[in-house]
Amino acid sequence: MRDKSKAAHLAKQGVELITGDVSDPESLVKAMRGCEGVFVMNPPNFAPKPGFPEARASLSNIHAALAETTPPKAVYLSSIGAQHDRGLGLITQSHMLEEIMGKLPIANAFIRAAWFLENYQWDVPGARESGQIDAYLEPATKEFPMVATQDIGELAAKTLLESWNGNRVLELEGPKRYSPLDAGKAFSKVLGRAVNVRPIPRSQWQEKFVAQGMPVDSTGARIEMVEGFNSGWIDFEGGDAEHFMGKLTIEQVIKSLIAKTP
Secondary structure (H helix, E strand, C coil): CCCHHHHHHHHCCCCCCCCCCCCCHHHHHHHHCCCCCEEECCCCCCCCCCCCHHHHHHHHHHHHHHHHHCCCEEEEEEECCCCCCCCCHHHHHHHHHHHHHCCCCCEEEEEEECEEHHHHHHHHHHHHHHCEEEECCCCCCCCECEECHHHHHHHHHHHHCCCCCCEEEEEEECCCCECHHHHHHHHHHHHCCCCEEEECCHHHHHHHHHHCCCCHHHCHHHHHHHHHHHHCCCCCCCCCCEEEECCCCHHHHHHHHHHHCC
């Protein structure tokens, strides 16, 4: 934790809290030392500089801490498509994670999670106020692999209780695949009003992302990622990878997001 007071409720349950930061390698060593297993999520960066220097720095620190403490096993949040070394945009950071951590002499498990259903959090205001949500995934009828973050957490916890050797790849998606139109239908049902889906043309993506607060010179990675999903390039690898299905549906997640959003 950077601020232990924010996890006081966990401390009361017997959880040991360590003050630290991913930019402080020694704090990571202190947190990992003596652990039976470690869960690693590299801090997400949605507007990285060219070449992903931020991710390279944090991954270097995490790798150094794991190399020094050598816990028996580690579970990592990776991403669908991370098997590729190009055409990934933001997911390039997950490919880098697997490449760097996969060389550690410990048992590694990389959870390649699908598109987060919680991304629809940003559509709650539009659905409520104007009965409309924007869609960058296209066509609007195409079904994409998506998953709830709670299902990711449960798979990570379950995996940390297991024993294995070498590297594992765990592909994870929800109970079924969903299209942008499915999202509109879910919003409509939960809100009790018609919610339409508005496809955003590729020519407008950069303008839209900048309006959302992204620096204009940092939109490229996000655009490349969405293009990768739309083309089908970003997908599960299959083969020897283990495949898991989550439990939570798009309607359940959207209902929760609406309840949590003022």
